[in-house]
Amino acid sequence: MSAATIINGTNGTNGQVNGTNGKNGVSQSSQNMCSYEECDKIAQHLLSKTRHRPKIGIICGSGLGGLAESVENKESFSYKEIPQFPVSTVPGHAGRLVFGKLGGKEVVAMQGRFHPYEGYPLSLCTLPVRVMKLMGVETLIVTNAAGGLNESYEVGDVMVIKDHINMPGFSGNNPLIGENEDKFGPRFPAMSSGYDRNLRKMALEIGKELKFDNFMHEGVYVMLGGPCFETIAECKLLRICGADVTGMSTVHEVIMARHCGMRAFGMSLVTNKCVMDYDEDRKANHEEVLETSKRRGEDMQKLVTKMIERIEV
Numbered sequence: 001m002s003a004a005t006i007i008n009g010t011n012g013t014n015g016q017v018n019g020t021n022g023k024n025g026v027s028q029s030s031q032n033m034c035s036y037e038e039c040d041k042i043a044q045h046l047l048s049k050t051r052h053r054p055k056i057g058i059i060c061g062s063g064l065g066g067l068a069e070s071v072e073n074k075e076s077f078s079y080k081e082i083p084q085f086p087v088s089t090v091p092g093h094a095g096r097l098v099f100g101k102l103g104g105k106e107v108v109a110m111q112g113r114f115h116p117y118e119g120y121p122l123s124l125c126t127l128p129v130r131v132m133k134l135m136g137v138e139t140l141i142v143t144n145a146a147g148g149l150n151e152s153y154e155v156g157d158v159m160v161i162k163d164h165i166n167m168p169g170f171s172g173n174n175p176l177i178g179e180n181e182d183k184f185g186p187r188f189p190a191m192s193s194g195y196d197r198n199l200r201k202m203a204l205e206i207g208k209e210l211k212f213d214n215f216m217h218e219g220v221y222v223m224l225g226g227p228c229f230e231t232i233a234e235c236k237l238l239r240i241c242g243a244d245v246t247g248m249s250t251v252h253e254v255i256m257a258r259h260c261g262m263r264a265f266g267m268s269l270v271t272n273k274c275v276m277d278y279d280e281d282r283k284a285n286h287e288e289v290l291e292t293s294k295r296r297g298e299d300m301q302k303l304v305t306k307m308i309e310r311i312e313v
């Protein structure tokens with residue numbers, strides 16, 4: 001069964017699928033995996049609609065779509081009009097693919113990403129990454145909103161992602177599950193250098209130049225499936241495991257990018273501090289997430305734009 005069958009068929013609306021296993025013991029996620037040829041068809045379709053030829057791809061986090069707005073000479077496509085794409089269902093994710101120029105370079109930006117809790121299998125959430133690759137994208141920059149686990153992080157701080165913990169992977173949920181597409185990459189990709197060292201260094205240097213160093217860190221992002229925010233016990237566990245921030249995205253995108261040989265860079269905005277104390281009445285909520293993104297969004301835009309200026313393509 002192809003992704004198109006799922007999306008256009010009776011398995012829910014907008015490509016959302018139910019959780020049942022398919023025939024012959026093949027898992028749902030592999031059934032939804034687009035083949036190399038299907039991804040290429042989408043890529044060629046998009047390239048036929050735009051004059052831009054991006055080498056840099058961007059995925060904007062919750063409330064951080066302003067970066068895509070700041071792209072010049074924009075040509076935008078709603079996800080609804082892109083064959084086989086899912087659609088965005090989360091507030092703060094506009095649901096558009098934006099082509100144009102940023103920092104003097106041709107880019108393609110996802111103004112809105114796909115999360116597993118929206119009902120999409122991870123392989124479908126990451127379809128745009130493979131499509132970007134086949135359009136010529138070599139470097140992927142992702143941003144996200146995240147909860148601060150590290151006690152020294154404040155709301156509004158920015159963390160360059162040094163490494164991640166793939167919590168869904170611990171229970172066998174990974175975008176690469178299913179038959180391997182050798183044309184994209186190997187069956188067993190290394191993930192020890194997920195986040196490009198030079199780009200991390202560059203981000204921290206630019207942060208210093210912009211006088212952002214008082215609110216910038218480098219640390220570890222942990223992905224959970226969501227949509228529940230974490231319990232206090234879960235937050236304590238994640239902190240002991242070495243995570244500095246927690247969120248419900250990014251990791252599947254970076255896995256897919258690294259699998260097909262793209263360079264990856266990620267940055268988290270600490271939109272809220274995780275509740276770590278049973279005497280606290282504060283509760284995590286998406287409104288606070290969007291509010292902080294609004295407040296710090298422009299600084300993140302400046303930083304990413306300066307990085308793109310310096311990235312050699």
Ligand SMILES: O=P(O)(O)O[C@H]1O[C@H](CO)[C@@H](O)[C@H]1O
Pocket residue numbers: 060061062090113115143144145146226247248249250285286289
């Ligand atoms: O990771 P992004 O898309 O920035 O969004 C984050 O914000 C939402 C929760 O408020 C979750 O989707 C979480 O992952």
